[in-house]
Amino acid sequence: MTDAGAGRVVLLGGGAVGSLVGGGLAASGHDVVLIDGWPEHVRAIRAHGLVVDTPEGEQRSRPEAWDLGEAHRLRGTNVSVAFLTVKLYDTDWAAALLAAWLPQGVPVVTLQNALVEERVARAVGWGRTLGAIGGGLNVFMAGPGVVRRAGRRGAAGGAVFKVGELHGRRTPRAERIAALLSAVDASAVTTDLWTERWTKLCANTMTTGLSGLTGLSLIETYTRADTGGIAVRLAAEAIAVGEALGFRLETLFGLPPRVWCEAAAGEPAARAGARDAMARQAAAMVEGGMSGTLQDLLKGRPTEVAFFNGFIAAEGGRLGVAAPTHARIAALIAEAEQGRLAIGTDALDRILH
Template structure:
């Protein structure tokens, strides 16, 4: 039997709630700290409702408001997960640095390249990277999280835990074993490449879902959305190579295949289209990307850390990433309320951009 762990999650959104709920259901002691008042109160009153393609269950765990964060000093936690939005990283990391006992490691279960930012507050020796791929989760309301991807169906390990220095350690292995109670998990000794793979995948689909209002399954299934996603993937892969990231496979295909597909190679394009369709086959209907969820709620998106980051870094290195730049610009318009969501935005993405 696995040992029972004491776990803190700062950030009770979709990822934090899914992971926290899964760990609590497996018997771990879980504290979820969040700033959404109604969510915390719903969990306290009725538990956390977790719905997945395998079924639904209500689990009990501790839910704290942000004003309760001082209690972390006495929480005796074994590990803390940072599961906030990317634009909330700095203050959230500072909060953990203030109240979490200094021997407790912190795992950045977020998107994009955030470990260095977190380490500035927490310290490099305490910071680990955590990647969650193929989760496809959203909040259905206070106290209720839903997942639209079947357990183990994403291909490969869903969770990857890595030390910043790249060595395999007992604590990384223990955290990966813990997360295997939620879905498949493993230790990676190449955190930065894994980060780039996840970033590339996010930038291929999340923005498209947000701008069109389509579910993730629909993005992975649609002919036009898949073709735009191929261009986005190729631009990110080309930039990653220039920055020293060697992306071996993305959605089961070698990085070179995505570059050839974007350049017009018919065989590579067919393989890329099929690879994305295969992702759709592992999902159920209704899953919204994080970008679509944010736009629907009138919240800021993470586009500056996704497509915006790719566009900015490409420009800095003298490379072209026009599709990313276009997606980032359109999402910024949507955030400000000047651009309605809909399929018509696909034409706006392709207007004035060229294939890589």
């Protein structure tokens, strides 16, 4: 079955986002297949089900779990839609795997955190590719078979998932996919996927690398004066690079882009507005939420910062738009990944100087 109609829902990538979405859909009665390369995670789901621990309570579901080596089973499966939920650096091979084994015509949705739709479309076809943005999920793996969400459902006050066609038109299949994701949290169709992508990228780059370097929780990163000040600088640099690329954001965390730029320049009222906006973000979370970058560093895994801060720094360099704070964070994360920089708040001095 094609075009997001009746059939199985496939998620390639069973990490925090894939498990949150897969668990939520399975708990709502959908036929879900979760494909992942972490053997202990697959075994735990098969034996005990998938636990999604949220501020609202614990949810246990029974999606089908496959190892990566079983992906060939997709060939003869009635699939309605496939979500790509792998790490950004795994996008190319994962898209190629879906291209090899998915039935023809099944839409592929990039539920990831950066602008990778073009890479996916090169593998599976432009006509099959859609993008989906998940904002304010704040999820992490607590162990095999257990995913924890630090953000409250509905706390965003609007759509958490935004589904869009690459061509920007509203289509029935985008509406069906958004309706599907509404089983997990509020969802909507966007007709401006690329601006939504850049907005989410700006938001991610403000905190994830900063949290990873300092070892601070997301709440602390948003609310401390020192990290909050750096986050404002990161926002202003990302907005400037985005404008040079042609992106015109409406708001970032509820504030017009100019406010973040004025705050970075030291304007008192704008700085107060930025602090309030970040405090609102923190208020929607529960204690203990860690950025994905911090989780990866603690587990000794590569991070996605090259696709976040590193990407903005590289695009800024190409366009002649300075993004020194992004460049510094990307460079320090690379050191931390190689074990040459200890995680801790001492890293703040190295970010600033």
